[in-house]
Amino acid sequence: MTHVTHWSTVIRRQAGRIMIVLLALGFIAAVGWRFAGSADAKSNYAVPQDGKIESKLGVRITQAALVGDGGLVEIRYTVLDNQRASAFQSDVQHPPLLKNEKSGKTAWRTALMRQGHELRPGQTYFILYENNHNAIKRGDKIEISTGSGKLAHVPVR
Secondary structure, eight states: OHHHHHHHHHHHHHHHHHHHHHHHHHHHHHHHHHHHTTSSSHHHHHHHHOOHHHHHSSEEEEEEEEEETTTTEEEEESSOOOOHHHHHHOOTTOOEEEEEETTTEEEEEEEESSSSSSSTTTTTEEEEOOOOGGOOTTOOEEEEEETTTEEEEBBBB
């Protein structure tokens, strides 16, 4: 019996070591897969620019992205001129209109960033839109219309 007990102990130890090695390899593979495949943003993402609109508004649109599980559209912009950008951001009655170029659907309900603070040139700010009726989807191109003009073919992340 002692010979059988000895072999069963050896087998259990070996099985435990094998299990630890397999778990460690699985963990390493999972971490590697997670970080190797995590980048959703493509390096060639580019937003069209329009010098006339930028000059009038004092901002440059830098990104359009779906956030909040697709229920919100975030428009990011960088301040070029703080006085004009302040006027742009303070005009809560006339926010830019987002129009899906493919379907023609629009998003117009906004939640602007906190009003009344001093904007800094070079700093990035945002406007959030309710993505009513899933008007805008990831991969679409939108037109951003303001009183100063339209910026077309803006890709949505």
